[in-house]
Amino acid sequence: MKAIVVEGTKGEPELVWREVADVAYGPDEVLVAVRATAVNRADLSQARGNYPPPPGASEILGLEMAGVVTAVGPNVRGWQPGDRVCALLLGGGYAEQAAVPAGMLMRLPDEWTFVMGTAVPEVWFTAFINLFWEGGLQEGEAVLIHAGASGVGTAAIQLARAAGARVLVTASAEKLASCRALGAEVAIDYKAEDFVTAVSTATHGEGVDVILDPVGGSYLERNVRSLRRFGRLVNIGTLGGVQGEMNTGLLLGKRLKIVGSTLRTRPLAEKIAITQQFTERFWPGLRAGALRPIIDRTFAIAQAQQAHEYVAQNKNVGKVVLVVGE
Numbered sequence: 001m002k003a004i005v006v007e008g009t010k011g012e013p014e015l016v017w018r019e020v021a022d023v024a025y026g027p028d029e030v031l032v033a034v035r036a037t038a039v040n041r042a043d044l045s046q047a048r049g050n051y052p053p054p055p056g057a058s059e060i061l062g063l064e065m066a067g068v069v070t071a072v073g074p075n076v077r078g079w080q081p082g083d084r085v086c087a088l089l090l091g092g093g094y095a096e097q098a099a100v101p102a103g104m105l106m107r108l109p110d111e112w113t114f115v116m117g118t119a120v121p122e123v124w125f126t127a128f129i130n131l132f133w134e135g136g137l138q139e140g141e142a143v144l145i146h147a148g149a150s151g152v153g154t155a156a157i158q159l160a161r162a163a164g165a166r167v168l169v170t171a172s173a174e175k176l177a178s179c180r181a182l183g184a185e186v187a188i189d190y191k192a193e194d195f196v197t198a199v200s201t202a203t204h205g206e207g208v209d210v211i212l213d214p215v216g217g218s219y220l221e222r223n224v225r226s227l228r229r230f231g232r233l234v235n236i237g238t239l240g241g242v243q244g245e246m247n248t249g250l251l252l253g254k255r256l257k258i259v260g261s262t263l264r265t266r267p268l269a270e271k272i273a274i275t276q277q278f279t280e281r282f283w284p285g286l287r288a289g290a291l292r293p294i295i296d297r298t299f300a301i302a303q304a305q306q307a308h309e310y311v312a313q314n315k316n317v318g319k320v321v322l323v324v325g326e
């Protein structure tokens with residue numbers, strides 16, 4: 001099969017589409033002919049040698065895919081060759097074949113393209129577990145979603161709205177209208193405005209209940225100030241660096257919780273539970289079109305390098321998808 005292989009140097013990786021060994025699949029897995037995969041920030045870090053895959057995962061980039069089942073392991077029930085599926089992966093999406101534990105498969109609705117299917121798993125699962133499992137977001141609460149126009153952000157806005165929460169976001173000026181169209185009530189141009197002041201104004205000085213934050217260090221102090229009593233800060237990334245300071249007096253006084261969370265490092269059983277719980281609660285909304293995977297643009301898989309550069313330049317609203325085959 002063909003796959004993207006990382007060549008070049010650590011600082012300047014080159015993503016090359018070339019022949020590699022076929023994928024082997026286990027007794028509890030299916031083999032999928034990949035039709036589409038998608039770019040995630042983690043792929044950019046992995047290509048630069050900064051985010052090694054967890055033990056047992058494929059060395060090939062790619063945390064999700066959509067495609068057609070071509071073979072089924074002997075212990076697998078309920079799936080057969082020809083089924084159209086999408087799934088979160090431990091790795092290995094930037095390839096013509098992927099081995100997927102059967103418990104992680106989601107069935108593609110007939111009317112869905114593979115491009116739509118691959119735009120769901122990584123960012124919708126990330127938004128789901130961090131808003132609801134880690135953040136404990138409840139109906140009627142207010143959530144601040146940083147990088148609101150990112151893949152994760154566009155999913156999080158929709159999930160939070162579907163759960164009956166009030167949504168505030170930060171994003172670049174040119175992306176604010178997209179966030180509003182998805183359901184954000186307050187959209188803050190974080191480059192022009194102080195988000196702490198904007199959050200305070202929008203919440204009459206109360207602050208928000210939950211913050212979903214991929215920025216990290218540089219936002220820590222302002223996030224803590226933006227939370228109301230019993231607020232929860234869920235950190236999912238370090239776009240703004242790893243070091244930060246905060247007033248620990250506010251942490252105690254407001255009885256806040258700060259959580260760090262990654263999807264990729266969770267054990268397989270947990271990923272299967274996420275797949276099942278997400279599918280049960282939100283797949284009907286996605287099927288009905290009430291929730292939509294947001295796709296910025298597609299690239300052919302052989303242009304993965306250009307796709308990575310596009311994402312690194314913060315140009316996208318929603319997902320950047322790599323098309324692997326018809």
Ligand SMILES: NC(=O)c1ccc[n+]([C@@H]2O[C@H](COP(=O)([O-])OP(=O)(O)OC[C@H]3O[C@@H](n4cnc5c(N)ncnc54)[C@H](OP(=O)(O)O)[C@@H]3O)[C@@H](O)[C@H]2O)c1
Pocket residue numbers: 039040041042122123126147148149150151152153170171172175214215235236237238239240261262263264311314315316318319
């Ligand atoms: N912990 C997990 O399990 C997990 C899983 C998936 C993703 N993530 C993280 O979640 C984040 C979003 O991922 P994604 O794939 O959805 O990203 P994405 O679509 O590539 O979007 C990221 C956006 O973040 C904004 N941004 C970049 N640098 C920033 C900075 N220093 N300060 C503020 N905003 C900044 C940019 O939008 P603007 O133009 O609006 O600034 C950029 O387009 C990433 O940090 C990723 O690593 C974490």
